[in-house]
């Protein structure tokens with residue numbers, strides 16, 4: 001098994017196209033992009049390695065710390081949405097965790113993919129970070145991801 005690099009759902013290793021979001025899958029897992037200039041948007045796949053919920057939350061905190069240290073502004077978090085495996089549980093736990101982090105001021109805000117295209121927070125996020133437009137085709141209405149603004 002592996003996880004879709006776009007929506008985070010569990011899929012078979014041999015799948016060339018994700019059966020959930022129809023995104024083409026590369027044969028090798030995407031690694032960190034090479035960045036010569038300041039990286040503002042970072043994609044983090046919480047489903048990598050098919051973790052349990054508590055592992056995924058630990059990874060979330062670790063990645064938030066890393067991103068802050070690297071002066072990343074927005075994390076594009078891939079958590080899946082429960083079509084298979086633990087995705088639904090991870091999504092739910094991540095939303096709760098992000099809400100609590102926003103309340104205590106540790107993140108600015110978060111927008112789940114379901115609301116990203118049409119909601120005001122989603123629109124405001126895209127106007128602050130125009131480079132988000134590059135991935136809007138796979139991100140609009142994608143229930144497997146959440147944007148986190150640091």
Ligand SMILES: [Zn+2]
Pocket residue numbers: 004005006007008009018019020021022023
């Ligand atoms: Zn997918």
